[in-house]
Amino acid sequence: xxxxxxxxxxxxxxxxxxxxxxxxxxxxxxxxxxxxxxxxxxxxxxxxxxxxxxxxxxxxxxxxxxxxxxxxxxxxxxxxxxxxxxxxxxxxxxxxxxxxxxxxxxxxxxxxxxxxxxxxxxx
Amino acid sequence: xxxxxxxxxxxxxxxxxxxxxxxxxxxxxxxxxxxxxxxxxxxxxxxxxxxxxxxxxxxxxxxxxxxxxxxxxxxxxxxxxxxxxxxxxxxxxxxxxxxxxxxxxxxxxxxxxxxxxxxxxxx
DNA sequence: AGTTGTGTATATAAACACTATATACAATAT
DNA sequence: ATATTGTATATAGTGTTTATATACACAACT
Numbered sequence: 451x452x453x454x455x456x457x458x459x460x461x462x463x464x465x466x467x468x469x470x471x472x473x474x475x476x477x478x479x480x481x482x483x484x485x486x487x488x489x490x491x492x493x494x495x496x497x498x499x500x501x502x503x504x505x506x507x508x509x510x511x512x513x514x515x516x517x518x519x520x521x522x523x524x525x526x527x528x529x530x531x532x533x534x535x536x537x538x539x540x541x542x543x544x545x546x547x548x549x550x551x552x553x554x555x556x557x558x559x560x561x562x563x564x565x566x567x568x569x570x571x572x573x
Numbered sequence: 574x575x576x577x578x579x580x581x582x583x584x585x586x587x588x589x590x591x592x593x594x595x596x597x598x599x600x601x602x603x604x605x606x607x608x609x610x611x612x613x614x615x616x617x618x619x620x621x622x623x624x625x626x627x628x629x630x631x632x633x634x635x636x637x638x639x640x641x642x643x644x645x646x647x648x649x650x651x652x653x654x655x656x657x658x659x660x661x662x663x664x665x666x667x668x669x670x671x672x673x674x675x676x677x678x679x680x681x682x683x684x685x686x687x688x689x690x691x692x693x694x695x696x
Numbered sequence: 697a698g699t700t701g702t703g704t705a706t707a708t709a710a711a712c713a714c715t716a717t718a719t720a721c722a723a724t725a726t
Numbered sequence: 727a728t729a730t731t732g733t734a735t736a737t738a739g740t741g742t743t744t745a746t747a748t749a750c751a752c753a754a755c756t
Contacts, residue, residue, distance in 0.1 A: 462715055476678065488731060499717045504733075520732045521724025538679045543693070545668045545675075550694050552665050556658045560694045564687050570666070571673050571683045585744055611702060622746050627704075643703045644753030702753070709746070717738075724731070 451480075451487055455496050463498055467506035475515050475526060476534075486516060486524040574603075574610055578619055586621055590629035598638050598649060609639060609647040 455466045474480040487495070489503040496503075507524050510516045514533060518524040553563050578589045597603040610618070612626040619626075630647050633639045637656050641647040676686050 464715080489733095490731075500732090501718080502716055505716085507732090518732060519724080520722065521730070523731060535679050538675050539681075542672050542675050542681070543689075545672045546690055546693055549665050549668045549672070550690070552661050552668075553694075556661045558662075558665070560691060563690065563694070566666075567669055567673070567686065567690070568683060570669055571676075571686070587744075612704095613702075623703090624747080625745060628745085630703085641703060642753085643751065644701075646702060697756105699756080700754085702751100704749105704751070706749085707747095710744085712743075713741085715738105715740080718736095720733105720735085722731100722733070724729105726727100726729080 453487075453492065453496070455498070463496075464502050464506040464509070467492075467496075467503065468510055471506075471510060472513075472515060475529070480526045482526055482528050484526040486526070488523055576610075576615065576619070578621075586619075587625050587629040587632070590615075590626065591633055594629075594633060595636075595638060598652070603649045605649055605651050607649040609649070611646055 453467055453470050455463050459466065461469075471480070471486070486492075486507070489500050489507060493500045493503045507516060507518055511518055511524075511527075514530055515527055516524055517527050549563070552558075576590055576593050578586050582589060584592075594603070594609070609615075609630070612623050612630060616623045616626045630639060630641060634641055634647075634650075637653050638650055639647055640650050672686070675681075
């Protein structure tokens, strides 16, 4: 369970924490039931305030990645992969719809759009 | 040339002005060379500061909708379709990049993405 | 030339949002 | 009981956004 933060990064600390934990969940490095460092411990390790780790964990909980229990600790939540996927798919569809609307406005063909996407995908 | 502002709106004043002028340009109500109210006159009419009208006009100029000449006034610019296209292309690229990032996270392949896009495009 | 009407630049104020914090409170484990 | 866990409240520091006053620069018109 290694979390690093960069003070020079423009990303806020709580976000750096969130991203790293999310990544570990998505990669399978962390699995359902796994214990996370306590807010206080993590705060001590990173030399930041408890409130900041609290914020990171709180948002991760809202997004369904972890859950916390007073007196016990914080844990990786049931991997509701389907749910996460669903959310991302919805987001993708929304953006894709906008992209297509914009493309049609300026007469960008489906073929051109696909070619562009291929280039971006492979970068 | 009627511009109205709402003080209760959450939209900033300079943006309300911008949007209304843009709309008139895009609808054809205002055409190349048409004279806009002077910054001072508009400020007086709307009971706001010149700096605010200045900001609206300034941004409209940056976006290519109008141009201003010291001592003369502000005018509707040549309708530069190319420029508008360029902007849309940039917007498309940004969204497409996000779409691809999201797709990779959940393992959506380029092929699947293309198929999806085809469906959305043809709807 | 002088006056008036244009747009412009600088420095500032006020409101708001965001990030991070200290400190005290509440529940659980031992 | 005591230590360890998460939680709630109130606050400080920072940066961004919105709007302003005031003085400057250029052009048109007597």
